[in-house]
Amino acid sequence: xxxxxxxxxxxxxxxxxxxxxxxxxxxxxxxxxxxxxxxxxxxxxxxxxxxxxxxxxxxxxxxxxxxxxxxxxxxxxxxxxxxxxxxxxxxxxxxxxxxxxxxxxxxxxxxxxxxxxxxxxxxxxxxxxxxxxxxxxxxxxxxxxxxxxxxxxxxxxxxxxxxxxxxxxxxxxxxxxxxxxxxxxxxxxxxxxxxxxxxxxxxxxxxxxxxxxxxxxxxxxxxxxxxxxxxxxxxxxxxxxxxxxxxxxxxxxxxxxxxxxxxxxxxxxxxxxxxxxxxxxxxxxxxxxxxxxxxxxxxxxxxxxxxxxxxxxxxxxxxxxxxxxxxxxxxxxxxxxxxxxxxxxxxxxxxxxxxxxxxxxxxxxxxxxxxxxxxxxxxxxxxxxxxxxxxxxxxxx
Numbered sequence: 001x002x003x004x005x006x007x008x009x010x011x012x013x014x015x016x017x018x019x020x021x022x023x024x025x026x027x028x029x030x031x032x033x034x035x036x037x038x039x040x041x042x043x044x045x046x047x048x049x050x051x052x053x054x055x056x057x058x059x060x061x062x063x064x065x066x067x068x069x070x071x072x073x074x075x076x077x078x079x080x081x082x083x084x085x086x087x088x089x090x091x092x093x094x095x096x097x098x099x100x101x102x103x104x105x106x107x108x109x110x111x112x113x114x115x116x117x118x119x120x121x122x123x124x125x126x127x128x129x130x131x132x133x134x135x136x137x138x139x140x141x142x143x144x145x146x147x148x149x150x151x152x153x154x155x156x157x158x159x160x161x162x163x164x165x166x167x168x169x170x171x172x173x174x175x176x177x178x179x180x181x182x183x184x185x186x187x188x189x190x191x192x193x194x195x196x197x198x199x200x201x202x203x204x205x206x207x208x209x210x211x212x213x214x215x216x217x218x219x220x221x222x223x224x225x226x227x228x229x230x231x232x233x234x235x236x237x238x239x240x241x242x243x244x245x246x247x248x249x250x251x252x253x254x255x256x257x258x259x260x261x262x263x264x265x266x267x268x269x270x271x272x273x274x275x276x277x278x279x280x281x282x283x284x285x286x287x288x289x290x291x292x293x294x295x296x297x298x299x300x301x302x303x304x305x306x307x308x309x310x311x312x313x314x315x316x317x318x319x320x321x322x323x324x325x326x327x328x329x330x331x332x333x334x335x336x337x338x339x340x341x342x343x344x345x346x347x348x349x350x351x352x353x354x355x356x357x358x359x360x361x362x363x364x365x366x367x368x369x370x371x372x373x374x375x376x377x378x379x380x381x382x383x384x385x386x387x388x389x390x391x392x393x394x395x396x397x
Contacts, residue, residue, distance in 0.1 A: 012086040019093040020080055026100040027071045033107050034064040036122075043121035044114070046179050053114060060110045067103035071096040124184060131187045132173050138194040139166055145201035154208045158282040159200035166193035200282075207281045214288045215273060218295070222265055225295050228302040229258040235305045243312055244368035251305050258301040265294035312371045319374065323361055326378045330354060333385045336392055345395075346388050353381045 012020075041057040044050065074096045078089035111118060146159050172186030232255040239248040272287035315322055330353055337346045360377035363370060 012080045012089060016080065016086055016090050016093075019090050019097070020075075023071055023074065023093040023097040023100065026097055026104070027068065030064060030067060030100050030104050030107075033104060034061065037107055037111055037118065039125070040118040040121045043125055043180050044117045046181050047121060047124060048117065050117070053117060056114075057110065060106050063106045064103040067096070067099035070099045124180060128180065128184055128187065131184070131191065135170065135173065135187045135190040135194065138191055138198065139163075139170055142166060142194040142197040142201070145198045149201040149204040152205070153279055154204040154281060155279055156200045156204040156207070156282055157280060159197045159204065162193050162197035162200060166190050166197055169193055204281060207285055208276075208279075211272065211276050211281055211284045211288055214292075215269065215276065218265070218269060218288065218291050221295055222262065222269065222291075225258070225262050225265070225298045225302075229255060229262060229298060232258060232302055232305050235309050239305070239309050239312070242309075243316075243372070244370055246370050247312055247372040248305075248308065251308060254301040254305050258298040261294045261298035261301070265291045265298070268294060308372070311375055315371050315375055319361070319364055319371075322374075322378055323357060326357055326381055327354075329382055329385055330357065333389050333392075336389060340392055340395070342392055342395065346392060349388055350385065353384055356381050 038057070038061060041054060045054045074089070074092035078084065078086065078092055080086060080089060142159075142163050146156070146163050149155055149159065169186050169190040173183050173190065236248060236251060236254065239251070268287045268291035272284045272291060275281075275284035275287060330350060334347075334350050337343055337350060356377060360374050360381075364374055
């Protein structure tokens with residue numbers, strides 16, 4: 001007798017139906033797995049530029065495509081709805097299932113082999129919507145913050161410029177033809193710019209107050225710098241009277257430089273005041289910074305002359321004491337080198353500093369010794385000795 005499933009037009013038996021169901025479930029799983037890995041490979045190649053990964057996947061995908069073809073052929077040739085004989089359906093489904101399982105195993109091996117790259121790609125795909133939404137939300141908050149700052153009279157031009165940059169960057173998140181990498185980069189950049197714009201806008205009131213305070217304090221500092229500039233000429237005159245010309249040669253234009261710097265500060269202060277009146281607090285801050293830097297240059301010129309005079313007078317009063325202080329530092333370093341057993345490496349260097357010290361003392365002879373040379377030589381010797389001591393200590397670590 002023939003089984004019902006083997007006769008034309010008959011319905012399949014449970015064994016045939018079970019085989020078809022198993023093949024169908026496996027096919028659906030294969031389809032999901034293949035599609036997921038294909039998407040991850042596409043993103044991974046885009047993010048890393050590893051075209052070889054894509055080539056390897058094509059070989060694996062071909063196995064999956066062949067299995068899909070086997071399943072579709074089985075279902076088309078043996079529909080199991082009674083319209084065609086069920087004869088051969090069982091064998092076709094078993095064969096398709098075997099190919100499907102082989103394909104799924106190939107995909108699993110590929111997935112395991114490239115887990116890191118594919119995981120990163122999948123994370124990027126999942127993460128993009130969150131970052132894009134966060135960027136849009138932060139951008140909206142930044143718009144509000146910038147508008148509120150302007151309405152309160154403490155606008156921040158930098159916040160406005162940063163907001164405009166963020167708006168332009170946001171357009172790239174949904175740009176036509178933009179790949180995931182471009183969209184991710186645009187979202188990150190938009191988020192950073194929007195945060196910066198919001199922070200600048202929020203800081204605008206504090207910036208305004210800082211500018212107002214600075215304008216008053218810098219005006220006082222400017223007056224003090226003017227007073228100091230007036231002291232440069234007498235100090236320089238004393239240098240020229242009391243010491244040889246080389247001791248002050250590099251300071252002859254100190255007063256001119258100081259007064260030029262004070263004039264620069266005055267212009268910067270005036271511009272800062274004008275910008276503050278216009279509510280341009282960021283630009284006013286820049287001019288305040290410029291004024292401070294100019295006053296620092298003026299003060300540095302004053303200090304260079306006054307400190308030089310004091311240092312030379314101190315050395316002239318007792319040059320032997322300064323030489324002895326430097327010799328003590330040198331000998332202390334020499335003992336360290338001996339204790340560490342590093343005489344061969346560092347002994348000659350320290351011996352050279354001892355020679356420099358002796359020559360510097362010898363140069364003090366004559367009616368008008370070059371005390372500035374003596375001071376700079378002693379400073380140079382101590383600095384070189386400090387370098388050697390540092391090297392010795394590091395070598396013992």
